[in-house]
Amino acid sequence: MGPNLWKMDNLFITWVATTVTVLATILWNKLRKWRKTSAQLPRGSFGWPLIGETLDFVSCSYSSRPESFMDKRRLLHGKVFKSHLFGSPTIVSTDAEVSRFVLQSDANKFVPWYPKSLTELMGKSSILLINGSLQKRIHGLIGTFFKSPHLKARITGDMQCYVLEAMKHWKDDQLIYIQEESKRIVFQILVKGLIGLEPGEEMNFLKQQFREFIAGLMSLPVKLPGSRLYKSLQAKKRMVMLIEKIIQEKRKNNKNGCTQRDAVDVLIKDGSDQLTDDLISDNMIDLMIPAEDSVPILMTLAIKYLSECPLALRRLEQENINAKKRKSLLGEDLQWTDYMSLSFTQDVITETLRMGNIISGIMRKAVRDVEIKGHFIPKGWCILTYFRSVHLDESLYKEAYKFNPWRWKDKDMGACSFTPFGGGQRLCPGLDLARLEASIFLHHLVTSFTWVAEEDHIINFPTVRMKGGMPIRVRRKAKESPIPAITRGTNNGLAK
Ligand code: HEM
Structure with missing residues (x-):
């Protein structure tokens, strides 16, 4: 074999090897991509044209078993299926991990x-709607x-005061809603x-306007004068005016930076240009919505649950x-700290959150194609x-429809199967306050x-x-007599 022929053979082998490597890489990448997009659109039905399955969803929601x-x-x-709800193709997840x-x-x-009427009322800069760094900051x-x-101590003092003031007027055998x-x-x-x-005229005005606002x-997302949405927007304007006046007074008085007694103080103190008076006042109203x-x-x-579970x-x-x-x-x-460490009281609150599902679920919209646990969620879907x-x-909670605070005794509340306050970046910032306020109220009522x-x-x-505002007929306890110790029996007294 001459040197030229040997050289050509070598070149040929190199060409074949390179081609095979390139082809293999392309094929591998394609395979990987295919595997990536092999996630399936969840099964399910879109229901009727336009309305989808919304009517069935709403009629179940009105029943005692929305689920x-x-x-x-x-x-x-x-556990994960597709549907068509409120005008949008929607993936419904009842799977804790998803x-x-x-x-x-x-x-x-x-x-x-959120539904259109809600986004109209909240405005573009609402913490409930904004994303990215501003949401994280607020x-x-x-x-x-x-x-x-510091805030929890103040809230405890105020809450005790307001609860006792309200209960002072309760008469024996009176119906309390x-x-x-x-x-x-x-x-x-x-x-x-x-x-x-503080409680007073301005507080009453705010309460009246807030009721009008949340109505x-x-x-319907119609903003014509006289419409429900229009009236609510007008009420919001009146609230914004009052809160802006408060902000301006605070800015005037707080020049030298004083203690932060409320959320407005905190946002003013931050000093960021993004946190304008408009944004702060709008957000104070939007913060009232979830709280x-x-x-x-x-x-x-x-x-309600305690009344059914002696x-x-x-x-x-x-x-x-x-x-x-x-x-x-x-x-x-x-x-x-005493209220938060009443362990059975906290378990009662936890069990109420689990059974009551005050926020039954949360809607998000996919801004790009997403794959979760083998499920494909297309961009633009909810x-x-x-x-x-x-x-x-x-399968997660034995006898799930029974009110049973004891189930929380050794149970991990941080598990993904318990999310009454949501999770991730939007985890409810008011969760401790909600628990604290509920404990104080229960404490004074039962004692x-x-x-x-x-x-x-x-x-x-x-x-x-x-439906009826939970009427109870109350009777003041004569004297605090020691409660005899109780032993936990069978299921007797556990509410259904
Ligand atoms: C039992 C009482 C409460 C429940 C069940 C509850 C539930 C929730 C849930 C599920 C979310 C998540 C929303 C999402 O992911 O889009 C949330 C967010 C929020 N909650 Fe609460 N909440 C309660 C009380 C409060 C209180 C007392 C406050 C304030 C004082 C509050 C303020 C907020 C705010 C501002 C957000 C939005 C956070 C964000 O998007 O960055 N909540 N809440």
Whole structure:
């Protein structure tokens, strides 16, 4: 073989090797890409043209078992299925892991989605709608403030004051509507914590306007004068004017930087150009949306479940009376740390959150194609993470429809199967406050009164509430007598 022929042979081998490598790489990449996109669009049905499955969803939501819409489809298609709801193709997740992934994803994958009337009322700069660094900043500032021991101590003092003031007027055998009563108390606490307003004329004005404002949250998205949405927008304008006046006064008085007593102080102090007066006042109103209703409903549902579960009520009374006695021996009131460490009371609140599902789920919209656990979610589709189905899943919670605070004794609350406050970057910043306020309310009720609950039932849509406002007939306790120790029996007394 001549040297030229040998050279050509070598060249040929190199060419073949290179071609094979290039082809193999292309094929490998294609395979990888194919494997990446091999996730399946979840099974399910789009229902009727235009309306999709919305009517069935809404009619189930009005029933006592809103999750029946999901149950039927879970049996047919699995825990994650496709549907068409509120005008948008939607993936519904009743799978705890898939929902956790969605909640933990940032705005590169999913952004919040709300009905049009709600986004109109909230405005573009609302913390509930914005994404990216501004959302993180406001969430961080508000979250840190709400967690601060200083604020919790102040809220405990105020809450005790407002609760005792309200209960002072309760007469023996009087019917007390817990839903309304707790709303009145919580609104005062909330407004004081957000903008520093004390009860009085301006507070009453704000309350009146806020009621008008929220009446339009679930209205038709028509802004014509006289329409529900228009009236709500006008009410918001009046609230913004009042809050802007408060902000300006604070800016004038706080020149030298004083203590941060409320959320407005915190946002002003940050000094960022992005946090304009408009943005702060808008957000103070938007912060009231998730907080105003949910905490009173938490208290109301706790009373409902406890009324149906005498054993749990006795245990709660025992814990609270003992704590009160211990503190009064020291000549002190309960502090916020005492309330938060009443372990059975906290378990009652946790169980109420699980069964009550005050926020039954959260909607997000995919801003690009996303794959989760083998499920494909196309760009532009909505995803509903439905907590209620997870919280009432028999495979996760034994006898899931029974009110059983004892189940939390050694259970991990951080698991992804328990998300009443959401999760990830939008985890509710008010979760500690909600628990604290509910504990204080329960403490004063069970240590000072006995009651008999009237017949009432829960409505789940569009928001969770009691149809009759949860009336209870109260009787003031004569004297704090020691509660005999109880032993936990069988299921006797556990509410269904
Ligand atoms: C029982 C009471 C409450 C429940 C069940 C509740 C539930 C929730 C849930 C599920 C979310 C997540 C929303 C999402 O991911 O889009 C959320 C967010 C939020 N909650 Fe709460 N919440 C409660 C009380 C409060 C209170 C007392 C406050 C304030 C004082 C508050 C302020 C907020 C805010 C500002 C957000 C939005 C956070 C963000 O998007 O960055 N919540 N809440």
